[in-house]
Amino acid sequence: MNYDHPQLLEKLAGEYVLGTMSARVRRRFAQILLESLPAQRAVAEWTTRLEPFSRSIPLVSPSRQVWRAIERRTRPAPVASSWSDNIRVRWSDWMKPALGFCFGIVVTFGLVQQAPQLIGLESHSSTLAASYVGLLTDATGAPAVAASSLRRGTVLSIKILKPLAIPAGQVAQLWALPVGGAPIPVGVIPASGKADIRLGAPAENIFAKVPKLAVSFEATPAAKVPSGDFVLSGHCIKIW
Amino acid sequence: MAATQLQKSEQLSRLLARVGQRDHAAFEQVYRLTSAHLYGVALRILNREDLAEEVLQEAYVNVWNQANSYAAGLATPMTWLISVVRNKALDWLRHNKIADESTRASTDDDDHAHDIADERADPAALFLQATEKSGIRHCMATLEAAQRQSLALAYYDGLSHAELAAHLQAPLGTVKAWVRRGLEKLKKCLDNAGAAAMGS
Numbered sequence: 001m002n003y004d005h006p007q008l009l010e011k012l013a014g015e016y017v018l019g020t021m022s023a024r025v026r027r028r029f030a031q032i033l034l035e036s037l038p039a040q041r042a043v044a045e046w047t048t049r050l051e052p053f054s055r056s057i058p059l060v061s062p063s064r065q066v067w068r069a070i071e072r073r074t075r076p077a078p079v080a081s082s083w084s085d086n087i088r089v090r091w092s093d094w095m096k097p098a099l100g101f102c103f104g105i106v107v108t109f110g111l112v113q114q115a116p117q118l119i120g121l122e123s124h125s126s127t128l129a130a131s132y133v134g135l136l137t138d139a140t141g142a143p144a145v146a147a148s149s150l151r152r153g154t155v156l157s158i159k160i161l162k163p164l165a166i167p168a169g170q171v172a173q174l175w176a177l178p179v180g181g182a183p184i185p186v187g188v189i190p191a192s193g194k195a196d197i198r199l200g201a202p203a204e205n206i207f208a209k210v211p212k213l214a215v216s217f218e219a220t221p222a223a224k225v226p227s228g229d230f231v232l233s234g235h236c237i238k239i240w
Numbered sequence: 241m242a243a244t245q246l247q248k249s250e251q252l253s254r255l256l257a258r259v260g261q262r263d264h265a266a267f268e269q270v271y272r273l274t275s276a277h278l279y280g281v282a283l284r285i286l287n288r289e290d291l292a293e294e295v296l297q298e299a300y301v302n303v304w305n306q307a308n309s310y311a312a313g314l315a316t317p318m319t320w321l322i323s324v325v326r327n328k329a330l331d332w333l334r335h336n337k338i339a340d341e342s343t344r345a346s347t348d349d350d351d352h353a354h355d356i357a358d359e360r361a362d363p364a365a366l367f368l369q370a371t372e373k374s375g376i377r378h379c380m381a382t383l384e385a386a387q388r389q390s391l392a393l394a395y396y397d398g399l400s401h402a403e404l405a406a407h408l409q410a411p412l413g414t415v416k417a418w419v420r421r422g423l424e425k426l427k428k429c430l431d432n433a434g435a436a437a438m439g440s
Contacts (some may be wrong), residue, residue, distance in 0.1 A: 014423040019285075019326065020394045023334035044314035048428050051319040052374035053395050056366045057284045059276040066279075066293050067271060073297075074304040075264055131243060161245040171257045187308050188257045195261065197245045220253040221260075 006038070013042035017050055018226050034154075040200050130240035132203050134213040136232040138162065144232050145189065147174070147213060149203035151240060156186065156197040163192040164231075169218045175226060176236070177212040186213075188221045248273070252317035267304055274299075274318065278325045285329040285398040287360065295332055299325045333398045354390035363392035379429035386420030390415060 015021050016029050033039050130151035138144045144162040149155060158174070166172050172191065175183040184206070187197035199206060215231035252273065258266035278299065282292040302324055310320050367388065370379045380388060389408065393399045401406060405415040 018394045019330040047323045053370045056370035057280045060280045061276045062279040070300045073301050104359045221257045222253050
């Protein structure tokens with residue numbers, strides 16, 4: 001089936017969002033969705049079109065257990081609450097694993113130094129995996145943001161090299177600037193540190209024809225077009 | 241009302257951006273603002289409290305892990321959240337093939353003490369109510385009765401093509417055509433209505 005045909009894609013996207021597809025067809029279309037930007041766009045449009053139909057569904061508060069269960073699965077592991085908690089941990093409880101860990105590091109380090117081929121690192125260490133890399137600079141030309149993703153990866157790793165002065169109430173939006181096309185919103189980046197942006201499709205599908213990346217400050221992460229000037233920009237290159 | 245909705249949407253956008261940066265307090269706020277709506281959506285499709293709660297839990301864990309992917313900017317935050325829940329619920333239905341069971345609960349012996357099938361509003365009534373609320377009632381007039389009924393049953397009760405055919409006692413091909421043409425007409429009318437609203 002030719003999923004690139006716009007009319008077919010439109011019909012399938014509508015049925016996917018409405019929910020009438022059989023399990024098999026739904027699974028197949030979900031696979032296509034992972035890789036096809038036009039399919040993602042068609043599904044997003046149908047999702048918006050059918051959303052008003054949810055407005056007549058009565059609101060129902062879920063039981064408190066639901067939030068507790070979600071919290072258990074999402075809250076970052078708590079750090080030890082006080083020094084006294086730390087002191088209570090007996091030396092012997094952690095000395096053994098700690099010593100074992102150190103020994104492991106020493107042995108591994110030695111092994112990598114002496115015989116990298118034994119653990120399959122030799123070839124990996126000499127070539128970089130096929131990736132997309134972007135380096136964005138500010139108005140003064142100083143490197144500000146590094147972005148990288150494996151060629152077929154679905155995560156774009158962001159490292160902020162120079163903290164961004166994001167105005168209060170705004171977000172820093174990263175854009176892909178395709179050749180001869182409108183900017184495509186990629187995701188929101190933090191003011192400092194690192195972040196992973198999950199891509200809706202493998203990097204190759206998004207960045208293959210994108211020579212440049214840019215960042216603008218937006219009032220909402222939902223901005224579909226940049227509202228003002230780009231505060232950062234830079235080249236996006238493929239490495240392979 | 242439109243202004244309030246816009247404000248709520250902007251508030252959710254800001255919160256989701258913070259969730260993307262692993263801000264758990266923002267995540268809790270998103271849950272407080274949206275869980276009653278999203279649970280209602282899950283409960284409507286699945287018709288069982290335990291399943292709806294399970295799906296709701298999975299959906300929010302997904303939101304926590306993938307809040308960054310929302311920033312694609314293709315939909316409002318609420319639309320995106322609803323789609324996460326609906327997809328989870330539909331996947332569950334398709335995988336477990338219980339759709340038939342949930343739609344005939346009012347006539348069968350009830351295996352599930354907590355089934356609320358008898359209390360559920362008629363899909364056609366919900367469809368009409370939704371179009372009135374959203375100011376798109378005129379779009380319903382463009383649909384034939386069978387097309388309207390098929391879309392309502394699919395959207396609110398999660399029926400597949402095959403289940404619709406059984407429920408409406410019509411050939412599968414006919415039902416598929418009702419759905420396809422119903423969606424086409426709906427798209428035409430909604431897109432025109434959207435364009436008119438943008439122009440006004």
